[in-house]
Amino acid sequence: MIEFRSVTKQFPDGTTAVDNVSLVFPSRKTTVLVGSSGSGKTTMLRMINRMVDPTSGSIEIDGERVSTLDPVKLRRSIGYVMQNSGLLPHRTVVDNIATVPVLRGIKKKEARQRSLRLMDTVGLERALAERYPGQLSGGQQQRVGVARGLAADPNILLMDEPFGAVDPIVRAELQTELVRLQRELDKTIVFVTHDIDEAFLIGDQIVIFRPGGIVAQIGSPADILANPVDAFVASFVGVDRGKRSLHLEGTPETPVVVDSEGRVAGVLAAGSNPLLIAEAVPQPGAGAPAQGAAT
């Protein structure tokens, strides 16, 4: 468990990146920090592994204050994944993955063996092991990044917009892969993104930031969609936009889900309660509003 207590970070130029944030990141859950750029979410992440030290307040990992820990040792015990440029361009894939175990003093041969197994875990062919990052596609580089983050088997994994630089199709693939991996590995993941859809897909707990590093709302995706605390959050998660304001149309036998702009968003999954559907679709064409996920 990671706990922030009244944490504030002011940079020397006077800007406040994080403003009096108190927050618990539960163990073995994925917490997504989401906000527009300049909302302090990356600074939040970097305070966990002491890349940045807070101006005031305290941060604890399992009850231990990070400010009392040696930054280099702390960082070696926490996985870190960032956009693809984070890989070492002069090291092969297998050496990139082995970096942290080798820094921690594990024999190179053993670390490389483990790296190869991790390549399997994240869905990379072993044939890529001796390539350099520059020879891989963006999606493959991200998988290497995730493997490197997992290489020292850390309890905590920090992910800073890891899928921000890949195209939408590959991003969707990586997101579902991460959800699958997390089911197997049970890490405490802190994930930073500005993409609210990504946040809802990956997060158990979502933290929405306002500009200026202020927490706007904390909750599960369902909580936040159902009860946005204010207009800012509602607008940020898009409840007020067509995409998430869904209703049913069609006949009770063949209902379709339609957004407020009249775009057909999908159908109800098999097994959805037919009685509810009958109620929800009183007359063809006149939809009853059904906010949020319709399944």
Next chain:
Amino acid sequence: MTWLWANLGLVWQLTLDHVALSVPPIILGFLLALPLGWLANRHQPSRGVLLSIGGVLYAIPSLPLFVMMPLILGTKILDPINVVVALSIYALALMVRVASDALAAVDTDVIASSTAIGYSDWSRFWRVELPLAGPVLLAGLRVVSVSTVSLVSVGAIVGVDSVGFLFLNGFQRAFPEEILIGIIASVLIAFVFDVVLVLAGRVLMPWAPVLRSREHPRGLMTEKTVIGQ
């Protein structure tokens, strides 16, 4: 040509002298430039000062510097050390700027992620920043190598033997063949040094071509897909 065959021993000896005078300044200049370049890059205020000093040092004409060296070092006038030290100063003056620029050009995201995964400042410099600055350092080193090899010849005027002796002597005797051989020998030495540096770069930085070609693959790929369609 007959002169060359008759004096092959002399030309070879002068070539060896030339190499012996060129190598130490190149290596010393490079090694001394690294910490200074690092300092210039790390502490911005020192950058302007260090780079200006480098510029001024490089602007000193070589002959007066050779002549001044015994006064500064307390060495004998004909001591080859004078030439080595003077040329090390030039090499250093050139390399400080290169080293500083090379380190500054390392991708800041790579540096940040190296810190994030647990490199200490020290190990990050040696294992991440220095290797990644390598291609730019090598480019600078090639310039320094050529410049040093050509400047060694000037030492012949103050009596330090090198292939420069051949053009000095040939000029004094109005004997073009000797001058020509001196020039060819000097160019050959510079060429061999350059080849050695490039090969060393290939061996030490097998990843560098990958890095260079990465700037274009996207363009190539779109082209291919277009043709494919």
